[in-house]
Amino acid sequence: MKLLEYQAKEVLASLGIAIPRGMVARTPDEAAAAASKLGAVAVKAQVPVGGRGKAGGIKLARTAGEARAAAQQIIGMDIKGFKVPLVYCEEALEIEREIYVGFTVDRDARANILLVSARGGMDIERVAEESPEAIARLYPNPWRGPIDFELAQLVYDAGLGELARPLLAMMKRLYRAIPDYDALIAEINPLVVTRTGDVIAGDAKLEIDDNAAWRHTDLEEKFGAVLEGDPYEVEAKKRHLTYVSLDGDIGIIGNGAGLCMSTLDLVQRAGGRAANFCDIGGGAKAEVVENALAVILMNPKVKGVLINVFGGITRGDEVARGVVTARDNLTMKLPLVVRMSGTREEEGREILKRNGIEPGASAWEAAKKIVELTRAGVQA
C-alpha cells in the first residue's frame, strides 16, 4: 500500500519526525479555511505517484482566496491515471537547503539500504546516474537497525557534517518505519533545513508491504478507503482475486502469475489488447472462475474473454464444468475462448464444445482466436 503524502507524514510524526503544519481539504472552501488558519500554504494534490509538481498538482497560495482557487483546479484533476480525491494544505517553509534521506529495499542485495545526499529535492535516481558519489549509502543490519557511528559516517560521507546531530536523530526515527510498519520505502525528499535551522520533512513517501497487511490492519482501516482507485480492482480485492486493470478490451483469466502474464503477451502479439491481468491461482474452481468473470464483465469496454488454465493437479473436465457453470450463471453473451491443458484435457474440451465454448488448441491459437472473435464482434 502506497500512502498519500499526508498519511505518510502522519506516520512519520508518530515516529517523532518534524513535519510542517498542514490540513487536509476535500473542497475549495476547506482549502480556504486552511489558508486562513496557516497563512501562506502549498496546496498539494494527494496521489500515490511522483511528479505531482510537474503535472501542476502543487500550487503556492498566499491568501485564502488563492488557496480556494488552487484547490478548485487541483481536486478532481487526473495525475498519471489517478483522480485527485483531496489536497493537503501545508504551511510554506523558509527553505535554506534541501537534503535527501531515504530507506528502500535493494533487491539485488536482498537488504534494506539507507541513502543520504546533500542534493535533495531532485530525482534521486537521476543523481545516482549522473553523480553516484553524491549519495552516501548504508546497509543497516536488519535485526538491530543502524548504529550511531554508522549513521555518523554516512552523514560525513554525504558532506553534511555540520548537521550530524539533527540528522542522526532523524534517521534513527525514520528507520523505525521498517520494523514498526513493514515499510518498503520510507523516503523524505526534500528534507528541508529552514532559515532558522530546523530540519523538517518537506515531502514524504511511504510504501507498506501488502504481504504484511495483517500486521497493520489499523493503517488499512485508517487510510485504505481514501483513494477510490480503479473500481474493478476494488471489486476484485473484495472477491480475493489477484487482479490488475489494463487499458485494452480482451478480458484475461489465467492460473499462475507467469502464465497469466505470458497470456497478456500472446494477446498483444496476436494484435489485441488485454483489459486486465487476473490470476486465479491453482485449483481453478467454478466459484473462483465465476468471481473472476463477474469482475471482468463489469467493465463495459470488454468485448471478449480468454481463459488460459494449466492444470497441474487440477483436472481438465473440472475446469471445463466450472467455466460452463460460471458463464451460464452470469448469462455471458460475449465471445469466450478457453485454453486448458493437463489431466483429462480431452474430456474438458468435449464439455466446452458441447456447451458452445471455443477450446483453444494452444495458448497462441487461443490468443489469435479471441482477437479474431472480438474484432468480428466489433464489426457486427
Next chain:
Amino acid sequence: MSILVDSTTRVIVQGITGREGSFHTEQMQALGTTVVGGTSPGKGGTTHLGVPVFNTVADAVRATGANASGIFVPAPFAPDAIMEAAAAGITLIVCITEGIPIQDMIRVKDFLRGYPDARLLGANCPGLITPGQAKIGIIPQRITAPGSVGMVSRSGTLTYEVGSALSAAGMGQSTIVGIGGDPVLGMTFSDVVALFEKDPATTHLVLIGEIGGSDEEHAAELLARGTRLKTVAFISGRTAPEGKRMGHAGAIISGNRGTARSKEEAFRKAGVAVAETTDEIVGLLR
C-alpha cells in the same frame, strides 16, 4: 545425475500434518522421494503418512539424519521455519509458502549468512523435481520426464506448461527448479545455472524469467562468460505496464528497470537464444 535433489536426499516436511503439507507429502512419496519424517509442534511422537512426526526440526534431524526440508507452513510462521531448518543443519531448505513479508525475508537472509552450507529455495516457489527420482514441493510429476534439460524458472504454471511441451517432444529434464516470484529470494537464477553447469547429466538449459529486478540480467552475465549448455531463455511480462505488480510480489517494473526488453537484450548479448513465445522453446532448444 541431477542437481540439488535425488533419490538419496533425506527429506522432512515442516507442517506435514496440515492440509497442503499432507497432500504434497503423499505426492512426493508417490514419486519415490525419501521422506524420512515431518514436523508439527505438539504432535511429536505420532506417525503421519507412514513417517514419524517431530516437534522441532532439530529433533527430526537427530532422529532421521534428514538433510533437506520442504516448508508448507502459513506465512506468519514460515520465516521462523526457514531459520529453524538452517540452525538444525538442513542444507537444502525449500519454502513453498506464499505471502511472506519482505522485511521478514531480509532478516532471514541475514540470518542465513551464518549458515553458509544451507541453501534456501524460495519462498513463494513451486520447489524442485528430479524426474523419476525425487521432488520437494508441488511440481506435478506428470509434466516431467527424465532427461538432460535443466530448467530454472520464477513461475509455477508457466514452468509446468513448458515442462509438458518438452516432455511431449521427447526432451526430458535433469532437474526442474522453481526459484519463486518474490523480490527477496533464496537461490537466484545464477546460483542454479552454476549448478547445472557443473552437472554432467545436464546438456541443455531453459531459463524462464519475468519482469522485475535484475536476476535474469545477472544470469545472462554469467552465461556470457562461457557455457557448455545449449540455452534458451523466455521472459514473461513484455506487455506489463510500469508500476503495476503483476501477481507475483516481485513482478513489477520500476522506472526503466526490470523490463522484459532489458532482460531479453541481456540474454541476446550473451549469445543465448530468446523465445518470443513458450511454443518456440522446444524448437530453439533442439
